[in-house]
Amino acid sequence: MAEPILQLKGVKSGYAGRLVLQGADFVAGKGELTAVIGPNGHGKSTLLKTISGIVRVSEGEISLKGKRLDTLRPDQVVAEGVIHVPQGDLLFPGMTIYENLMMGAYLTREAGSVAERLERVFTLLPKLKDRRNQVAGTLSGGERRMCGIGRGLMAGGEFLMLDEPSLGLAPIVIDQIYEVIFDLRHAGMSILLVEENAERIMDQADSIHLLDNGRFAWTGKGAELMARPEIVEAYLGA
Amino acid sequence: MDVVIQIIASGLTLGAMYAVATVGLSLVYGSLNMLNMAHGALLTLGGYMCYAAITHLGFHPIFGLVAAALVCALAGLAIYVFATLPLLRAENFETNIFIATIGIGAVIESLMLKSFGPYPIPQPLAVSGSVVIGNVHIPLQNIMILLTALVAMAAVALLLQKTRAGRAIRATSMSRDAAQLMGVRVGQIYAQVLALSGGLAAISGVMISSIATLTPVMGGDPMLKAFIICIVAGLGNVYGAVLAAIVLGLLEAATQYVLGVRWSFATLLLLVILVLIWRPYGLFGRQQVVRL
Numbered sequence: 001m002a003e004p005i006l007q008l009k010g011v012k013s014g015y016a017g018r019l020v021l022q023g024a025d026f027v028a029g030k031g032e033l034t035a036v037i038g039p040n041g042h043g044k045s046t047l048l049k050t051i052s053g054i055v056r057v058s059e060g061e062i063s064l065k066g067k068r069l070d071t072l073r074p075d076q077v078v079a080e081g082v083i084h085v086p087q088g089d090l091l092f093p094g095m096t097i098y099e100n101l102m103m104g105a106y107l108t109r110e111a112g113s114v115a116e117r118l119e120r121v122f123t124l125l126p127k128l129k130d131r132r133n134q135v136a137g138t139l140s141g142g143e144r145r146m147c148g149i150g151r152g153l154m155a156g157g158e159f160l161m162l163d164e165p166s167l168g169l170a171p172i173v174i175d176q177i178y179e180v181i182f183d184l185r186h187a188g189m190s191i192l193l194v195e196e197n198a199e200r201i202m203d204q205a206d207s208i209h210l211l212d213n214g215r216f217a218w219t220g221k222g223a224e225l226m227a228r229p230e231i232v233e234a235y236l237g238a
Numbered sequence: 239m240d241v242v243i244q245i246i247a248s249g250l251t252l253g254a255m256y257a258v259a260t261v262g263l264s265l266v267y268g269s270l271n272m273l274n275m276a277h278g279a280l281l282t283l284g285g286y287m288c289y290a291a292i293t294h295l296g297f298h299p300i301f302g303l304v305a306a307a308l309v310c311a312l313a314g315l316a317i318y319v320f321a322t323l324p325l326l327r328a329e330n331f332e333t334n335i336f337i338a339t340i341g342i343g344a345v346i347e348s349l350m351l352k353s354f355g356p357y358p359i360p361q362p363l364a365v366s367g368s369v370v371i372g373n374v375h376i377p378l379q380n381i382m383i384l385l386t387a388l389v390a391m392a393a394v395a396l397l398l399q400k401t402r403a404g405r406a407i408r409a410t411s412m413s414r415d416a417a418q419l420m421g422v423r424v425g426q427i428y429a430q431v432l433a434l435s436g437g438l439a440a441i442s443g444v445m446i447s448s449i450a451t452l453t454p455v456m457g458g459d460p461m462l463k464a465f466i467i468c469i470v471a472g473l474g475n476v477y478g479a480v481l482a483a484i485v486l487g488l489l490e491a492a493t494q495y496v497l498g499v500r501w502s503f504a505t506l507l508l509l510v511i512l513v514l515i516w517r518p519y520g521l522f523g524r525q526q527v528v529r530l
Contacts, residue, residue, distance in 0.1 A: 086416065
């Protein structure tokens with residue numbers, strides 16, 4: 001395994017009175033595609049929200065390249081280089097694509113690097129360039145997803161977290177989105193991917209982690225997961 | 239024809255004053271989901287501060303207005319630090335802050351009563367003279383109010399549309415979580431919005447008291463109307479609020495002329511009821527449609 005970039009030790013977190021993550025231990029490798037799979041309602045989205053600081057850690061610790069994240073505010077976590085592309089995109093509906101992308105670069109003050117990143121995002125997701133002046137609330141599902149990912153990339157972080165990027169999209173659009181994700185990974189970005197549909201990422205992910213009831217129940221590679229049909233059947237209903 | 243000019247002139251003046259009062263209320267609701275019941279008291283505070291700065295401290299009227307805006311911006315900031323911030327950490331924020339700001343408003347109004355007494359005081363920030371259009375005399379005071387309001391609105395629009403801070407305010411009002419994920423420190427945004435809203439309340443209070451007079455309870459009526467305008471426009475929609483304020487100002491002026499002053503408030507209320515039956519989310523309110 002590559003050197004670790006993100007590390008969780010016994011992390012517990014949740015919402016008012018209900019603990020969702022119940023002692024999660026987890027390591028994501030630098031430059032790798034790490035996938036978290038598992039059934040609905042077992043804490044996958046909460047895991048990402050906890051890392052980005054939206055949900056507070058009640059016990060345990062989270063660190064990025066050895067630096068503690070769990071004591072930071074969400075805006076400080078972003079400043080450390082963690083990008084969270086949330087489930088359902090959460091675009092700013094009244095803003096244009098361009099303004100959404102610019103919000104992604106909110107913490108970057110040098111105009112030069114913002115322009116450079118914008119160029120890169122437009123190269124990776126050319127559709128956004130064509131529609132840059134369209135208001136985000138009027139985009140189709142696939143365009144919204146692309147805008148969400150592009151907005152995340154504008155932050156210029158080194159650790160990208162994607163929450164179910166295939167959710168609610170037509171299969172052909174899902175393929176396009178995953179092509180982009182795999183491109184990013186080959187360009188050397190560290191990616192943490194939450195996905196309900198394990199088959200889609202099995203052969204590409206460097207490691208797969210199964211989240212069950214707020215804890216990691218199994219960790220391994222895609223091929224190993226295929227060799228354990230009972231896991232696939234029990235957790236993912238495939 | 240003269241009547242129409244008269245109605246348009248007073249309607250625009252009313253609308254301009256309401257617009258400035260409403261924008262602050264709407265901004266705060268849009269970004270924090272906070273109904274600031276102390277907004278009317280901030281208006282009153284602004285009116286008295288301008289008076290005190292000009293009469294007691296000998297400020298030039300323009301600086302009197304600026305001083306009033308600064309004091310009220312600080313008061314808005316104080317509301318953030320002492321009421322909003324602690325209540326945000328607990329549950330039921332929207333109900334709690336609603337009640338808390340009623341209390342803050344009462345405290346501010348009582349302070350004004352104690353310091354300046356219950357009797358009406360004229361606002362020294364006034365210009366005399368008038369312009370004649372047709373056979374109608376339009377006081378320069380009204381024109382000054384309209385211009386001040388236009389400048390204030392233009393400044394707010396510029397801030398929201400063109401600056402980094404303004405973009406962050408809009409982003410926070412559209413999606414707080416997403417704004418945080420972009421690195422926006424939402425606490426700072428809330429503080430900025432409350433300070434801005436306080437400053438706008440002061441400007442509005444000075445304008446209103448320059449046409450009426452200063453009394454400790456002068457904020458109540460404009461705040462009620464600002465709420466009506468907010469609801470008609472759709473809570474939290476700033477640009478809709480400006481438009482609705484001007485339309486309602488014109489409507490109020492027309493009602494006062496045609497039916498008499500006592501009907502003007504009833505007409506406004508009737509209009510709110512009709513709007514809420516027809517479009518419960520307000521004329522320009524967000525009706526969220528999510529496409530997958």
